[in-house]
Amino acid sequence: MGGTAVVVGGGIGGLAAAIGLRRIGWEVTVVERAAALADAGAGISLHANGLRALDVLGVGAAVRAAARPQYTGGTRTPSGRWLARMDGAALARALGTPIVGIPRAVLHGLLRDALPPRCLVVGVTVPSVDRSAPGRVRVPVGDGVLDADLVVAADGVRSRLRGGLFPGHPGPVHNGSTVLRAVTYRPVALHSDFELTWGRGTEFGHIAFADGRAEWHAVLNSPPGVRYADTLGVLRRRFGRWHDPVPALLDATRPEQVLHHDVHELATPLPSFTSDRIALLGDAAHAMTPNLGQGACQALEDAATLAAALSTEPSVAAALARYDSERRPRAQAVARAARLAGRMGQQLSHPLAVALRDTALRLAPSGATARAVLRHADWAPPALG
Template sequence: MPHPSRAVVIGGGIGGLTAAAALLRQGRQVTVLEQARSLEPVGAGISLAPNGLRALDVLGIGDEIRDLAAWQGDGGLRTPAGRWLSRTDAAAAAARFGSPIVLLHRATLINSLAALLPPGTVRTTAAATLTDPGDTGRPARVRTADDELEADLVVGADGIDSGVRGALFPGHPGPVYSGFTTWRVVIPVPGVVEFASHETWGRGRLWGTHPLKDGRVYAYAAAMTPAGGHAPDDEKAELVRRFGDWHDPIPAVIAAARPEDVLRHDVRHIAEPLPAYHRGRTALLGDAAHAMPPTLGQGGNQAIEDAVVLAHHADDLPAYSSARLPRTTAIVRQSVRVARVNMTGNRAAIAVRNTAVAALSKAGPALLLRGFDGIADWRPPYAARKAPVDER
C-alpha cells in the first residue's frame, strides 16, 4: 500500500489533539509536538456547544463527552443583588440546536482526545519551530531541540502567541488586549449543595458559577481593568474586593477557594483577521488563527471545528482557509460586541441592557437563543466514519 502522508502538529491543546485524531482517521501518520512537560491543561472548565459536540461526533467521542459533562442552561442571568433578569432552559437549547450545551473540565476533554492517539504520537517537552512552511514542490520542515522533521502538512495549534503564525505572517500585528481580565477556579464548595447555574452582570464586571458533573464548581469572573495588572496581595483577596458582596453563592465560592486555586489572565483577541489560515503546506487553527474573547463560549468550539474541517481539506489548504476564515472572523467580531455589552460600565447602558434582557426572557427562550443561530447549528463537512484499518 502507498506510504501514508505525514502530518506534524505543533501544540498539544484541544485544537491540536483534535486535529491529530482527525488526521489519523484520514489515514495519515501524525506527530504532536508539545512544549510542556505534560498534556495536563490549566485548571478551568470549558463549555461545548452543539457545534463543537458535532465535530467530536466525527471522532466518535461526542456521546462520551456528553455523558461526562453537565448540561449547561438551567439557570440564567442575574444582577449583583441576585435579581433574575432571565431564566434559561437546557432542554430548550437542545431542542433548538439538536444537542445540549455542556460543561466539563478541560482535563476531561484532553484525556478523551489523547486516548484516541496511538502511543508515541505525542512528544512532550518538544518545543518546535517552523523553519520552512513548504510548498507544492517541497515538504514543510519543523525543528526541535533534538531533530528536524519533514511533513506533508504542518498544523500550527500553538495558541494565541503562536510562533507558527509569526513565521507565516510576520507583518501581522498579532493579538490585542480586549479590555478586561479574567479569574477562574475549579473547586469543591462545601455547604453549597445545589444551586442554579448563573452569570451575573455588574458594572464593568461579571461572574459565572456552574456546577460540574463531578461535584466541583467552575466559576469565572471578569472585570474591566488595565492590562498586566496583579493583586497587591493575592488574587483570592482581589475577588473578595470586587465580588464579595454579590449574591449567593458567590461569596461561598470565593471563601472555598485557596489563593493558589485562582487563575488570572488578561483577555486578548485577534482584531485584524489574517489574510488566510495557511501558507504552503502549513495551516493554523484555534487561537493561533482567530483568538476571541470568551463571551460566546466559542473559543474551544471553533478550534475543534477547525480541526475536523482541516482534516477534510488537508490536501487543499486554500479550501480550508475559505471554509474557516469568514466564519471565525464573524464569530470573533460578535464575541467582541457581546463583551462590550456584558462589560459596560455606563449606568444608562446597563439599565437599557438589563431591561432588554428581561423583556426578551419574558417573550420566551427562543428569542434569547436566537443569538446562537448560525453558530450552534453548524454541522461538519463529513460524518463520523470508522478509522482506517492498518494493513501493514
C-alpha cells in the same frame, strides 16, 4: 489521500486536529512546548457545534458521558434579579443535544487518550519551520528534524508560527478585560447548571460539573499586567456581597488554584488561515474573547473541517484552500460577534449604559437567548471521506 503531519501545540485544538488526521489515515506527531501534557485549566461549556465536531472525530460519546448537561440558568444582576433565563431543554430539542459543562482537564485527558502515546512529543518549542524543500515542510524537533506533508499550527494566541507566516500582522491585542477563574475543590450547592451575573464592568459566572464541583470565572475591566498578592481576597471584597452562590463558590476555592489571564484577541483578522502546506487552527488562527463561549468550539470545528477536507480533496493544496474558504469567514464572524457581546455586556461600566443593558435584556422576548445561541451553535460538520 494520506500523508504525514506535524501538529504544533498540544491544547484542545491541536489534539483534536491530530485525532482527525489519524482517523483519515495520516501519520501524526504532536509537538508541545510544555514539559508535560498536563491536565490544566478551569472549565468549559461545549455547544452543539463543538459536540458535533467531537462526534465526527469519534470522541463525542466519551465527552458527553463525562460532562453535565446545562438545562437551567441564565443571566442575573448582582442582587440576584433575573434578567434572562436559559431554556436548555428547548435548545436541546432544537439542536439535538444540550450544552454541556466539563472541566478542561477532563476534556484534555479524553482527547489525549484518543491518541497513542508515541504521537506526543513534549518539552519542545517549534519557533519556525523550513519550507524550502518542494512539497515538504521540515520541522525542527529537539536535536532532529521531522519532514511532513502538512504542519498544523495550533500554538495558541501568541503563535510563533503565525508570526513567521504573516510578519506584517499586528498579532494579538488586549481587549480591556482580565479574567480570573478556578474550579472548586469540593462540591457546591447550586440551583442552576450555568449562570452569568453582570455588574458594572464586571461579570461573574459558574458552570456546574457532573461531580458536584463547579468552575467559576470573574471578568474585570482592567489594563494588562495587573496582578494581586491576595487574589482570592480581592475577589471576596469585589463580589462578597453578590447573590448566592457567588460567595459560596469563592469559599470553596483554594487560593493557589485561581488562574489569572488577561484577555487577548486577534482584533485584526488574518488574510488567510493557510500558507503553503501550513494550516493555522484555533487561537493561532482566530483568537477571540470568551463572551460567547465559542473559542474551543471553533477550534473543534477547525479540526473536523481540516480532516474532512484532507480526506476528500485530491491534494494538500486543494484541501487547505477548502479549509480556508470554509473556516475563515465563519470563525472570524464568530470572533466579531464575541467582541460585540463583551462590549455590550460585561464591559459596560457607565451606570446609564448598565441600566439600559439590563432593561433591554429583561424586556427581550423569551426566545431571544435561545436564538442567540442557535445563531452560532447550529453548525453541521462535513463528513470524513
